[in-house]
Amino acid sequence: MFKPLAVAVSLGCAALATDANAYEYGEYAGDTLDTLINDYPGRYRGTASFAGATTLMQSRLAFGYQTQLQDFTWAGNRSSQNVIASAPGSSGQYVVLGAHYDTYYGRPTLQGLDDNGSGAAVLTEIARNLGGIELENGLEVVGFGAEEEGLRGSRAYVASLSDEQRSNLLGMINLDSLITGDKMYAHAGFNSVDNPALGAYRDQLLRIAQELKIPLFTNPGLNEEYPAGTGCCSDGESFEGLNVPVLFIEATNWELGDLDGYEQTDNPAIPGGATWHNPTLDNEQVLTNAFGQERIDQRLRDFSRLLTRLVLELTNADLLASTASGGAMARQMEDQLQRQHLALTRLHDRRWLTLLGSSRPVGSFDGAVGVEGETTPESGFDMPGDPRSHRAGVNLLGDYRASEAVTVGGSLSFQRSRDNLDHSARLEAETWQLGLYGLFNDGGPAWLGGELSAGYADLDSKRSVYLKANNGPVLLDQRIDGDTNAWFWGARVDGGYDFDIAGIRTGPQGGLDFVHYKIDDFNEDDDLRTALGYEKQDYDSVEASLGWGLRGELPLGNRMAVQPYASVRWVKELADGRLDDIALTALGDGRTRNAGLGDVDKDFGRAQAGALLAVTEQLGVFAEANSRFAHSEGSQASYSLGVQWQF
Numbered sequence: 001m002f003k004p005l006a007v008a009v010s011l012g013c014a015a016l017a018t019d020a021n022a023y024e025y026g027e028y029a030g031d032t033l034d035t036l037i038n039d040y041p042g043r044y045r046g047t048a049s050f051a052g053a054t055t056l057m058q059s060r061l062a063f064g065y066q067t068q069l070q071d072f073t074w075a076g077n078r079s080s081q082n083v084i085a086s087a088p089g090s091s092g093q094y095v096v097l098g099a100h101y102d103t104y105y106g107r108p109t110l111q112g113l114d115d116n117g118s119g120a121a122v123l124t125e126i127a128r129n130l131g132g133i134e135l136e137n138g139l140e141v142v143g144f145g146a147e148e149e150g151l152r153g154s155r156a157y158v159a160s161l162s163d164e165q166r167s168n169l170l171g172m173i174n175l176d177s178l179i180t181g182d183k184m185y186a187h188a189g190f191n192s193v194d195n196p197a198l199g200a201y202r203d204q205l206l207r208i209a210q211e212l213k214i215p216l217f218t219n220p221g222l223n224e225e226y227p228a229g230t231g232c233c234s235d236g237e238s239f240e241g242l243n244v245p246v247l248f249i250e251a252t253n254w255e256l257g258d259l260d261g262y263e264q265t266d267n268p269a270i271p272g273g274a275t276w277h278n279p280t281l282d283n284e285q286v287l288t289n290a291f292g293q294e295r296i297d298q299r300l301r302d303f304s305r306l307l308t309r310l311v312l313e314l315t316n317a318d319l320l321a322s323t324a325s326g327g328a329m330a331r332q333m334e335d336q337l338q339r340q341h342l343a344l345t346r347l348h349d350r351r352w353l354t355l356l357g358s359s360r361p362v363g364s365f366d367g368a369v370g371v372e373g374e375t376t377p378e379s380g381f382d383m384p385g386d387p388r389s390h391r392a393g394v395n396l397l398g399d400y401r402a403s404e405a406v407t408v409g410g411s412l413s414f415q416r417s418r419d420n421l422d423h424s425a426r427l428e429a430e431t432w433q434l435g436l437y438g439l440f441n442d443g444g445p446a447w448l449g450g451e452l453s454a455g456y457a458d459l460d461s462k463r464s465v466y467l468k469a470n471n472g473p474v475l476l477d478q479r480i481d482g483d484t485n486a487w488f489w490g491a492r493v494d495g496g497y498d499f500d501i502a503g504i505r506t507g508p509q510g511g512l513d514f515v516h517y518k519i520d521d522f523n524e525d526d527d528l529r530t531a532l533g534y535e536k537q538d539y540d541s542v543e544a545s546l547g548w549g550l551r552g553e554l555p556l557g558n559r560m561a562v563q564p565y566a567s568v569r570w571v572k573e574l575a576d577g578r579l580d581d582i583a584l585t586a587l588g589d590g591r592t593r594n595a596g597l598g599d600v601d602k603d604f605g606r607a608q609a610g611a612l613l614a615v616t617e618q619l620g621v622f623a624e625a626n627s628r629f630a631h632s633e634g635s636q637a638s639y640s641l642g643v644q645w646q647f
Contacts, residue, residue: 026301042108064131072156100147119175174236181251187231189246327595367398372642490515529588
């Protein structure tokens, strides 16, 4: 179908990414435009300027794309070229984005800043913005030659499409003449008159313009020959017979002259109201003097913003990014629930330490109320994009000394936690947990503890959908709210054998901890197309652990004492641990996509060090550090501090 001249993919694109300077919306287009009009005026077939402009367009479209040249001929001896840059998607379908870069035939001094250096320049920036981004629907970016001689380039492109390519073509967007006109417009093709569904791209872009607060208009239909909402007269026309949506992008003024869009402006600096094909008007000096450089910069910037966002949506790149973000949030919910459960087990562990060091009479009942806080700093968190978390809670517990060897009790705790995520995202939870625990120790070196636990969490999320061009502008920056509930329940046994060495009790420890987690399905509370629906998350964790621990007691006088403790264990996950993936449904198209949550590391270590300080017989404080290590997702450290009042 095409005659290859050069291919720029993979390693070549990576090299370009390394060398490219950072840019904001409109800047990449501005660089393309400057070179097109100043280095290559008179860009029509058979000239050195057209050949140079072709090479420029191919290089400017190369980032993240496979580029090719398509030769075509007409009328026997006339020939030109199209520049084609392709980025495949996972679906096999694709969208065409096009603009002609030639100027009117036979006018060697015509810079063609408006017609159509502007459209060709924005074309290169849209492609650059999406370069290297994962696409579901592919993107084919085409710089058309010989538009000014009867849409020859676009006709040749359409004629070359195979039946399969035609069936996979979703639609076409055409950019032409974006500077001179008083207003920015988006029109559907004439094929939308008989089939209104083919006006979908126009309606979608008008919705985006409203969201971005960029003034965008469509043909008001004041001239009956041009029905409202439709446009014409550029390369988009070649695609109308394919029965796909066609979108014409232009700047003009459909309320002047014959109300047909051919009079672009009422600016007195533009005689006749139009600059098309006129070397004395369609050039940098005249347009800058007439409108100011700010007008040119604004049009390149705003058209780039609008159309980059539209192409993101048409290729479903935004939904793929949202699905990945949704998977990260689901993973965060699972991680936070695990930390909530660990907070309860550590509360019981500290209670067991107190009981192991006490000599309470049989039949006695003791209780305590406590307040504690925990922080997970940025350097100790386990996932990129999850800077830190905080937790604060209160707890109430009490236990009964049933015999010389057995103590049983229960606990009730409430915790509020917050994970601060990248780009102002967050995950908050309010969690209630109920526990029943027991300890067997007859005063000897062996001890055995057990617990039953249940928890309920109200989860409130603010998810970020953030997508940035490589070395370029931010393409998406959205926050989407959601809320759901979660339950978890389980059982644990833990025990050890302590040797007494110079007053320090130390020895092997081991345990088995089972928890079942269930997070309700829910839909996010937003009308953005990137909002998601989550399926229920239901999974088990069974952790077996084996390690070594130590504890001691140091009197400090005035009835004060400190009880240091530490342990290190190797953990083996025997069940799911958490989910590997989750199905998420996008509001934008109603489709369900799977988001990977990462492989579960089932072998890792946990370490703990802390101290209980008895200030008085009733008042105690504790400080504790916990760390997960040798884990495939990195370290996860937390630091806790609390106060407890015995009664």
